[in-house]
Amino acid sequence: xxxxxxxxxxxxxxxxxxxxxxxxxxxxxxxxxxxxxxxxxxxxxxxxxxxxxxxxxxxxxxxxxxxxxxxxxxxxxxxxxxxxxxxxxxxxxxxxxxxxxxxxxxxxxxxxxxxxxxxxxxxxxxxxxxxxxxxxxxxxxxxxxxxxxxxxxxxxxxxxxxxxxxxxxxxxxxxxxxxxxxxxxxxxxxxxxxxxxxxxxxxxxxxxxxxxxxxxxxxxxxxxxxxxxxxxxxxxxxxxxxxxxxxxxxxxxxxxxxxxxxxxxxxxxxxxxxxxxxxxxxxxxxxxxxxxxxxxxxxxxxxxxxxxxxxxxxxxxxxxxxxxxxxxxxxxxxxxxxxxxxxxxxxxxxxxxxx
Amino acid sequence: xxxxxxxxxxxxxxxxxxxxxxxxxxxxxxxxxxxxxxxxxxxxxxxxxxxxxxxxxxxxxxxxxxxxxxxxxxxxxxxxxxxxxxxxxxxxxxxxxxxxxxxxxxxxxxxxxxxxxxxxxxxxxxxxxxxxxxxxxxxxxx
Numbered sequence: 176x177x178x179x180x181x182x183x184x185x186x187x188x189x190x191x192x193x194x195x196x197x198x199x200x201x202x203x204x205x206x207x208x209x210x211x212x213x214x215x216x217x218x219x220x221x222x223x224x225x226x227x228x229x230x231x232x233x234x235x236x237x238x239x240x241x242x243x244x245x246x247x248x249x250x251x252x253x254x255x256x257x258x259x260x261x262x263x264x265x266x267x268x269x270x271x272x273x274x275x276x277x278x279x280x281x282x283x284x285x286x287x288x289x290x291x292x293x294x295x296x297x298x299x300x301x302x303x304x305x306x307x308x309x310x311x312x313x314x315x316x317x318x319x320x321x322x323x324x325x326x327x328x329x330x331x332x333x334x335x336x337x338x339x340x341x342x343x344x345x346x347x348x349x350x351x352x353x354x355x356x357x358x359x360x361x362x363x364x365x366x367x368x369x370x371x372x373x374x375x376x377x378x379x380x381x382x383x384x385x386x387x388x389x390x391x392x393x394x395x396x397x398x399x400x401x402x403x404x405x406x407x408x409x410x411x412x413x414x415x416x417x418x419x420x421x422x423x424x425x426x427x428x429x430x431x432x433x434x435x436x437x438x439x440x441x442x443x444x445x446x447x448x449x450x451x452x453x454x455x456x457x458x459x460x461x462x463x464x465x466x467x468x469x470x471x472x473x474x475x476x477x478x479x480x481x482x483x484x485x486x487x488x489x490x491x492x493x494x495x496x497x498x499x500x501x502x503x504x505x506x507x508x509x510x511x512x513x514x515x516x517x518x519x520x521x522x523x524x525x526x527x528x529x530x
Numbered sequence: 531x532x533x534x535x536x537x538x539x540x541x542x543x544x545x546x547x548x549x550x551x552x553x554x555x556x557x558x559x560x561x562x563x564x565x566x567x568x569x570x571x572x573x574x575x576x577x578x579x580x581x582x583x584x585x586x587x588x589x590x591x592x593x594x595x596x597x598x599x600x601x602x603x604x605x606x607x608x609x610x611x612x613x614x615x616x617x618x619x620x621x622x623x624x625x626x627x628x629x630x631x632x633x634x635x636x637x638x639x640x641x642x643x644x645x646x647x648x649x650x651x652x653x654x655x656x657x658x659x660x661x662x663x664x665x666x667x668x669x670x671x672x
Contacts, residue, residue, distance in 0.1 A: 279650060
């Protein structure tokens with residue numbers, strides 16, 4: 176497979192080794208952005224605040240968070256999904272065939288506007304190209320575009336029309352492919368497909384595989400494609416998932432204290448491994464030393480040139496300051512591990528140094 | 531004591547502790563044969579079947595081993611916003627009854643959803659209840 180990773184090494188990268196540092200996607204929204212939405216929706220009565228004002232607030236937030244990612248030194252950044260309210264709703268609002276009937280209770284006391292598919296799904300309006308172009312204009316570093324995968328879009332919707340979720344997933348996969356192609360045309364070089372639903376119903380890995388074949392159809396081979404799967408039993412999709420047409424797998428492991436790390440060592444991992452090294456469900460900021468130890472664990476799975484360092488998952492539920500400090504410590508830890516690798520101070524497992 | 535006997539005794543203990551009618555309802559599958567046979571030994575008033583996701587298997591086990599005097603028929607899909615018509619619901623009930631041996635005489639048929647309706651949006655929840663109500667009205671349609 177083509178090396179899609181080296182293009183993201185910063186020109187001024189200080190070390191010989193390069194551990195690609197990036198984020199999964201979502202980031203805490205500034206409180207004023209929530210307030211701005213409330214203003215737009217009339218929560219504070221009839222005030223002079225229109226759609227244009229709200230778009231300006233979204234632009235400001237996207238700019239701010241992109242720069243916040245850059246400030247902590249991350250190699251590949253994004254805007255923290257400031258324009259997206261939720262990972263299924265956002266897309267369903269833009270896909271013809273979807274309808275919203277109101278919130279349903281999902282977990283704890285959380286509600287979700289779970290949409291219904293009431294007619295065949297069709298591509299209607301662009302989903303993410305505007306978001307991408309704005310970030311590309313603001314950022315000085317390379318960008319990753321997270322996009323919810325077709326299987327999750329199907330699994331987290333009511334399916335009133337298609338024979339089963341597989342049929343709906345495949346129909347949605349063609350639309351995701353359309354959007355990925357548009358993003359690539361606009362200049363995107365790193366796209367992450369988010370399929371958290373796969374971790375809930377691991378036996379459906381075959382459907383996800385078929386979906387991904389459609390999603391990446393006709394995408395140039397130098398475009399890096401990642402797959403994010405979190406909070407599940409990875410042993411049920413490994414090693415089968417290595418056959419997916421993606422370059423990188425982004426998995427959550429810090430939350431479970433790496434109890435599933437060994438899943439990925441037998442048989443050996445043949446693609447790039449993006450490993451969660453900070454826990455997004457714990458507001459304690461991990462020390463740099465702790466994160467370094469976690470990064471070194473990753474070498475049990477892949478050699479340094481195939482390791483990506485990222486948080487477990489989207490960070491949006493954390494306090495913003497905590498999210499920032501976790502990212503900053505993560506980047507510092509990666510740079511220190513690189514320095515130690517350069518100096519030969521880290522003993523790599525035989526499997527990892529064989530490349 | 532087998533686990534089926536233990537289950538049957540446990541349900542028995544619950545059922546005997548109340549004067550209310552007790553219906554044991556399962557969903558997302560039919561009862562397995564052994565479980566079902568033991569369940570019928572418990573002091574329950576009725577058994578519920580998921581006729582949305584497991585109609586064939588439910589009807590088979592009911593035809594093979596019989597039913598208590600009352601049955602609950604889960605004919606409304608509690609996991610999908612698509613609202614069933616009263617006609618479709620009546621068809622599902624009649625389909626099940628036709629599968630039972632001729633001699634069976636049911637006291638009560640509870641016409642209901644296969645699962646709880648808790649995870650639906652409120653408007654669809656209400657429309658499904660209305661469809662159930664309409665389906666149970668005699669001569670509701672021509």
